[in-house]
Amino acid sequence: xxxxAAALLLLIAGLALIGWLAGRARSSLLAGRAGTKLHSRxxxxxxxxxxxxxxxxxxxxxxxxxxxxxxxxNQVLSSEAAQSLPSFGFxxxxxxxxxxxxxxxxxxxxxxxxAAGLVKPYADASHKYAWIGIAAMLALALAGGxxxxxxxxxxxxARTRVEKIVMLLLLLASLVAILTTxxxxxxxxxxxxxxxxxxxxxxLLFGTNWAPTSGAPVDDTFGGIPLFWGTVLIGAIIAMIVxxxxxxxxxxxxxxxxxxxxxxxxxxILEILAGVPTVVYGYFAALTVAPALRNFAVxxxxxxxxxxxxxAAGIVMGVMIIPFVSSMAxxxxxxxPQAMRDGxxxxxxxxxxxxxxxLIPAALPGVMGGILLAxxxxxxxxxxxxxxxxxxxxxxxxxxxxVTTVTAQIVKLLTGDQEFDSAKTLAAFAxxxxxxxxxLLLNIVALRIVKKYREAYE
Amino acid sequence: MNRETAxxxxxxxxxxxxxxxxxxxxRRFRLIGLGAVLLxxxxxxxxxxxxxxxxxxxxxxxxxxxxIDFKAMPLTIDKSRLGDADAxxxxxxxxxxxxxxxxxxxxxxxxxxxxxxxxxxxxxRSAIKDDPELLGSKTVFELPASSEVDxxxxxxxxxxxxxxxxxxxxxGKLSTGIHWPFFRNADATDPAVAGIWxxxxxxxxxxxxxxxxxxxxxxxxxxxxxxYAPKNRWTDLIEVSINNLAAVPSIIFGxxxxxxxxxxxxxxxASPLVGxxxxxxxxxxxxxxxxxxxxxSVPPSIRDAALGVGASPVQVVFxxxxxxxxxxxxxxxxxxxxxxxxxxxxxxxxxxxxFIGDVPGGICSPSTVLPMQIFLWSDEVDRGFxxxxxxxxxxxxxxxxxxNAFAIYLRNKFEKRW
Numbered sequence: 001x002x003x004x005a006a007a008l009l010l011l012i013a014g015l016a017l018i019g020w021l022a023g024r025a026r027s028s029l030l031a032g033r034a035g036t037k038l039h040s041r042x043x044x045x046x047x048x049x050x051x052x053x054x055x056x057x058x059x060x061x062x063x064x065x066x067x068x069x070x071x072x073x074n075q076v077l078s079s080e081a082a083q084s085l086p087s088f089g090f091x092x093x094x095x096x097x098x099x100x101x102x103x104x105x106x107x108x109x110x111x112x113x114x115a116a117g118l119v120k121p122y123a124d125a126s127h128k129y130a131w132i133g134i135a136a137m138l139a140l141a142l143a144g145g146x147x148x149x150x151x152x153x154x155x156x157x158a159r160t161r162v163e164k165i166v167m168l169l170l171l172l173a174s175l176v177a178i179l180t181t182x183x184x185x186x187x188x189x190x191x192x193x194x195x196x197x198x199x200x201x202x203x204l205l206f207g208t209n210w211a212p213t214s215g216a217p218v219d220d221t222f223g224g225i226p227l228f229w230g231t232v233l234i235g236a237i238i239a240m241i242v243x244x245x246x247x248x249x250x251x252x253x254x255x256x257x258x259x260x261x262x263x264x265x266x267x268x269i270l271e272i273l274a275g276v277p278t279v280v281y282g283y284f285a286a287l288t289v290a291p292a293l294r295n296f297a298v299x300x301x302x303x304x305x306x307x308x309x310x311x312a313a314g315i316v317m318g319v320m321i322i323p324f325v326s327s328m329a330x331x332x333x334x335x336x337p338q339a340m341r342d343g344x345x346x347x348x349x350x351x352x353x354x355x356x357x358x359l360i361p362a363a364l365p366g367v368m369g370g371i372l373l374a375x376x377x378x379x380x381x382x383x384x385x386x387x388x389x390x391x392x393x394x395x396x397x398x399x400x401x402x403v404t405t406v407t408a409q410i411v412k413l414l415t416g417d418q419e420f421d422s423a424k425t426l427a428a429f430a431x432x433x434x435x436x437x438x439x440l441l442l443n444i445v446a447l448r449i450v451k452k453y454r455e456a457y458e
Numbered sequence: 459m460n461r462e463t464a465x466x467x468x469x470x471x472x473x474x475x476x477x478x479x480x481x482x483x484x485r486r487f488r489l490i491g492l493g494a495v496l497l498x499x500x501x502x503x504x505x506x507x508x509x510x511x512x513x514x515x516x517x518x519x520x521x522x523x524x525x526i527d528f529k530a531m532p533l534t535i536d537k538s539r540l541g542d543a544d545a546x547x548x549x550x551x552x553x554x555x556x557x558x559x560x561x562x563x564x565x566x567x568x569x570x571x572x573x574x575x576x577x578x579x580x581x582x583r584s585a586i587k588d589d590p591e592l593l594g595s596k597t598v599f600e601l602p603a604s605s606e607v608d609x610x611x612x613x614x615x616x617x618x619x620x621x622x623x624x625x626x627x628x629x630g631k632l633s634t635g636i637h638w639p640f641f642r643n644a645d646a647t648d649p650a651v652a653g654i655w656x657x658x659x660x661x662x663x664x665x666x667x668x669x670x671x672x673x674x675x676x677x678x679x680x681x682x683x684x685x686y687a688p689k690n691r692w693t694d695l696i697e698v699s700i701n702n703l704a705a706v707p708s709i710i711f712g713x714x715x716x717x718x719x720x721x722x723x724x725x726x727x728a729s730p731l732v733g734x735x736x737x738x739x740x741x742x743x744x745x746x747x748x749x750x751x752x753x754x755s756v757p758p759s760i761r762d763a764a765l766g767v768g769a770s771p772v773q774v775v776f777x778x779x780x781x782x783x784x785x786x787x788x789x790x791x792x793x794x795x796x797x798x799x800x801x802x803x804x805x806x807x808x809x810x811x812x813f814i815g816d817v818p819g820g821i822c823s824p825s826t827v828l829p830m831q832i833f834l835w836s837d838e839v840d841r842g843f844x845x846x847x848x849x850x851x852x853x854x855x856x857x858x859x860x861x862n863a864f865a866i867y868l869r870n871k872f873e874k875r876w
Contacts, residue, residue, distance in 0.1 A: 163772040170686065173678035174696050177746070180739050181699040184710060187717035246494045253491030266495055268866075273502050275862055277800025279829040280509070280851050283836045287844070288508050319501045326498075350480055352487040373705065380707020382803035387836060407709050407803070414716065414807050432713040436706065443705045 005065045008134065009058065012141050016054040019145045023049030023152060031154045040159035048158040051165055052148035057141035064133045075125040081117035188436060191429035198423045204430055210393035210404075212413065217423040224431070226393035230310065230403035234389060235378035238314025238399060239321055243374060246318075247325025248367070252355055254326075255333050274323035282387030285316035290388055297400040306402040308390030314399070317384050321374050328370025332363040335454060365453035372446035376439040382407040406431050509851050516849025519637035519650065520603040520611040522574055522626065526561040526582065527596040533557060537590050545587055554586075555579040558601070566626065573622070575602040575650035600633065602650040605842035640849065644817045645831060649842030652835075654850050656817040660730055660810075660825035665799055667734025667821060668741060673791055675738075676745030677780075680787075683746070684753040685775050704743040711740045712804030720808060726822040728809035733827065736808060737798040744797070748790020752783040785872030792865040796858050802829040828854050 024046035031038045038045075073096065099118035102110050103126060110116050152158070196204075199222045207223020250270070254263050290312035297305035336359050344354040360367070390402035391412055413428040467473060535552045539545060558579040559571035566573055578601040585599065586592050603611065610623040611632050626632050644656025679700075687693040715736035719725045725732050756779050764774040805811075810826050811834060818825030826834070828850065835847040 159770065163770060166772050166776075167682075167686065170678050170682035173675045174682045174687070176675050177679060177700045177703060177743065178696055180703060180714075180742070183718055184706065184714045187714050188710075191717060246497055249491045249494030250498055253488070253495050257488055257491055258495075266499070269499060269502060271862075272859070273498060275796065275800075275858060276505070277802070277829050277854060277858065279800070279802045279832050280505075280855065283832060283847060283851065284505050284508065286836065287512075319498075322498050322501075350484040352484040353480070355487070376705060377707075380709065382707070382709045382806075383833070386803075386806075387833070407707070410709055410713070411803070411806055414713075415811060429713060429717070432710055436710050439705065439707055440702060443702060447701070 005061060008061055008137065012054055012057045012061070012137070015057075015141055015145070016050040019053040019149070020046040020050040023047075023149060026149065027152050027154070027156075027158070030152060034154050036154045039155050039157050040162075044158040044162050045152050045156070047162045049145055049148040049152070051162065053141050053145035055165075056144045057137050060137050060140050061133075064137070068129045068133060072122070072125040072129050075128075076118060076121045079118075079121040081121055184436065188429055188433040191426055192433045195423060195426035195430040198426070204427075205434075208395065210409075212424050212427055222423070222427055224406075224434070226395045227404060227406050227409055227431070228434075229395055230389070230393070231379050231405040231407075233397070233399070233403055234310050234314045234317065234385060234405055235381065236375050238311060239318040239378045240371070240375065242315050242318025243321040243325045243378075244371060247322045247374075248329050250322065250326040251329035251333060252360075255330055256351060256355055256359075270323040270326060273319070276320070278320065278381060278383040279387070281316050281320050282383040282385075285312045285384055285388035289316055293400065302398070302400050304396070304398055304401040306390065306400065308388060308402045309400045310389060310403045311399040313385050313389035316388065317378055317381055320381070320384070321378055324377065325370060325374050328373065329363070329367050332366025332370065332450075332453075333359055335366060336362045365449050369446040369448075369450035369453070372442050372449070376442035376446070379405075380407065380435060380439050382411060386411050406435050410435075506855075509848050509855070511848075512845050513848030513850075513852040515612055516845035516847075516852075517636060517640060518612075518634050519640075520608040520632055520634045521600040522562075522566065522603050522607070523598050523631045523633070524558070524562050524565045524570075524574065524578075524601050525596060525598045526558065528557075528593045529596060531557050531560065533586075533593055535593075537593070540587055540590050546583065549583050549586065554583055558582055562601070566631070567622075569622075573604055573607045573626075575604050575648055577646075577648050577651045578602050580651075602639075603632070605649045605840055608650070609841055640846070644815055645813060645826065645834070646815060647840075649840055649846055652843070652846060654828065654831060654853060656814060657826050657828045657831035657850070658853070660733075660814075660818050661799060661827040661829075663730035663818065663821055663825065664733040664737065664805075664827055665795055667730055668737040668798055669791075669795060671735065671738035672742045672745055672794070676742045676791070677749050677787055679742075680746045680749030680753060681775055681780065684750050685779065686771070700743045700746050703739075704747060707803075708740055708801055709803045709807070711736055712807030714739070715804060716807045726824075728812055728814075728824040728826075729822045730818065730825055731821045732808045733805050733810055733825075734821070736804045737801060740801070740804065741794040741798045744794035745787075745791050748794065749783070749787045752786025752790065753779060755786065756782045782874070785868055789865045789869045789873075792861055792868070796861040796865075799827075799861070800829055800854065800858055802827075802833055805830055806833075828857075 020043075024042040027038055027040075027042045027045035031042075076096070076099075095112055095115045095118070098110055098112050098115040099122045102115070102119045103122035110119065198217050203220070204222055204224045206225065207220060208225045209220050209223045210226045211221045213221060254266060258266065286308075290307050290309060293309055293312050293315075294305050294307045297309070340358055340362060341354055344358040345351070349357070385405045385408045389405060389408060391404050391408060392402050393404050393409075394401055396403065410428045410431050413424050413431075468477075533549070533552050533554055535548055539548050558574070562570040562574050562578075564570070581601060582599055602608075606619060607623055610620050611627065611634060614620065614624075623632070639651055640653045642655050643651055643653030646652040679696075683693065683696065683700075687696070715732060719732050719735055720727055725735075760778050760782065761774050764778050765771075769777065805827060809824075810830050812824060812826070813834070814824055814826045816823075832847055832850050832854065835843045835850065838847075
């Protein structure tokens with residue numbers, strides 16, 4: 001007999017269904033007998049009983065599932081067979097988990113002889129606590145259900161109470177977003193602080209040599225400047241040189257020149273470009289674009305040409321961002337009042353002059369906001385740079401050479417051999433913190449610009 | 459204002475030239491715009507062309523006809539054990555691999571055993587398990603070729619191998635057809651038997667978990683924010699964090715999942731459970747934003763009418779607003795889920811990049827997802843994996859495009875303009 005939380009959850013859900021039916025039936029019965037009208041419709045009485053039956057028991061189940069393994073281990077450790085265990089460390093844990101696996105039926109026989117004596121105490125303890133848990137859970141469910149059941153009266157305000165719980169549920173759901181934000185900030189901060197105990201923040205932010213090694217941190221190997229430069233080169237320079245002109249011109253053409261039918265067809269095609277998964281772009285960059293660019297560079301006689309060039313990753317990333325820039329520019333241009341455009345055309349300006357001298361200057365704040373958002377998206381992009389940009393931390397302005405980025409290094413540091421306490425893995429969290437702060441600032445500034453500018457025209 | 463100015467001479471040569479110049483600039487500008495649109499379209503077309511060109515061949519594979527005469531080379535096993543659970547082991551121990559290699563050498567000439575896949579004997583094994591009578595006769599088996607032979611047969615190879623393949627082709631011993639193991643198997647080191655089913659099932663499980671968590675949470679949060687939330691500092695905080703979460707790089711969610719789900723809670727690593735939780739956190743803000751827009755577009759008169767006939771605020775929302783907003787909510791959810799399905803970066807960090815040779819059994823067993831499979835195969839040295847990668851990309855793109863098309867269909871069919 002083991003403690004299977006999913007099956008028990010199903011069990012109390014079944015009980016809750018019975019409670020729902022019983023509550024509904026009883027309320028109609030009582031109303032019929034008393035000859036009065038119910039305050040709440042019968043199904044609300046049913047929900048009331050079901051909730052009282054389900055919620056406390058489910059809560060208990062969650063707590064018990066978290067607590068009982070510790071209780072079981074305590075009991076096993078106090079048994080006679082456990083006195084001969086190694087006192088601390090990895091081996092002790094391995095022996096215990098070996099015995100646990102056998103006791104729970106996950107494996108046939110013990111792998112370590114030391115665990116053999118512990119199997120029976122383990123089985124006994126888990127048996128005992130499983131029964132205690134199930135009994136307590138059922139008692140809670142029945143007590144809750146009975147309490148609610150006895151409160152049913154024709155004039156009982158079941159609906160008000162059920163609705164209060166629904167509102168609580170809605171509030172909890174919207175708190176998940178805050179919880180996630182706090183989770184991100186706290187987990188990044190927590191691990192980064194552990195990293196900054198080993199390596200000073202100044203070194204990460206201003207050091208120029210990036211060569212992290214496992215084990216104890218060596219001085220001057222966690223300098224982040226080459227990574228930041230690579231990120232800026234790929235995401236903020238090359239990708240934007242591709243995405244801004246093409247995206248802007250696409251938006252201008254689609255909003256000002258194209259016939260509605262053309263627009264109707266072209267926009268979804270651009271959306272496909274935005275919906276292609278990044279891993280596909282990465283593969284495309286690595287397989288097709290990068291070798292072609294390298295051959296081109298060799299032909300021109302450029303030194304250090306690499307098949308993992310910044311240019312390949314940047315161009316493909318730019319293509320990925322085009323739809324994003326174009327739709328932001330589209331929105332900003334559309335938000336410029338029609339009167340400004342009409343006025344300019346009426347003075348005799350050609351559409352081209354109107355666009356360049358009236359519409360774009362008027363739309364500029366919105367466009368700038370959109371570009372900042374695009375940059376924030378580009379520097380957080382991972383798969384394209386992991387697959388196409390390489391991992392060598394070079395400080396070079398040569399776009400045909402290999403550079404690396406913050407995201408590529410996070411992936412590199414966290415995959416492969418994982419020891420969760422080494423400076424190497426902690427460094428990934430510190431880099432993540434830097435990335436998070438930078439993208440957050442970019443987003444806040446961008447949204448502010450966009451919002452302020454929208455208000456100016458409304 | 460006494461100064462007399464001559465009226466502009468629009469008909470004069472200078473002005474005519476200037477106007478012509480301005481019109482030329484106008485045409486140029488327009489052409490540049492058209493060029494930008496065409497360039498974006500061309501990128502997409504080129505990308506799809508490369509993927510389809512490479513990938514179409516990944517769905518097919520070359521097989522070699524090898525006659526195996528079990529009368530001449532008997533496989534000494536007890537036929538009654540073929541139904542047992544360990545039949546695979548029994549046949550392997552009896553030396554079937556050697557027999558198949560020998561038969562290949564005999565049929566294809568020296569080096570013939572290198573021309574069939576190292577896993578080819580496993581196909582013979584499953585054929586024997588299906589029909590033990592084969593053991594007493596001579597049968598021609600269509601065995602998967604080795605990766606090099608497959609490439610040579612499709613490309614026309616060079617050197618000795620190319621010549622050998624050309625001879626085989628002329629003899630009619632090679633056949634290329636749709637490769638079903640690609641849809642049935644999990645990952646493997648041999649392109650002849652590597653398939654996407656394991657990754658596809660992992661993707662389905664992961665997305666299912668993500669949907670199960672993100673959809674109810676997202677919709678309920680949107681209902682609260684749009685219908686009930688009081689205007690105060692807390693509500694602002696919730697709004698700001700949702701808008702920011704939607705723009706946080708996906709890899710940050712991977713770091714969160716690694717620190718919280720795996721290192722604090724100790725949930726099963728590399729499993730659809732952890733992957734689904736990560737993607738749920740990532741897609742929830744998208745669902746909230748889409749749902750709020752859908753809820754906003756339900757006209758207030760509906761709420762007023764329901765309140766007017768005595769419905770409670772909760773009844774108004776759950777009986778009227780939510781059903782009317784549901785098509786819009788579902789459209790946003792499907793698009794969010796399609797994005798989650800193509801996501802790779804956060805899953806890299808929770809360990810889903812390991813080599814998984816089995817189809818995942820449940821939500822807690824190690825598994826991989828389709829985009830991750832593409833990433834893993836793109837790193838393989840074996841040339842046979844290039845077309846497998848592109849084939850997997852085609853499958854992924856087809857799934858994503860049909861999800862998006864379904865979302866657009868839903869929107870067009872059910873969306874009401876009030």
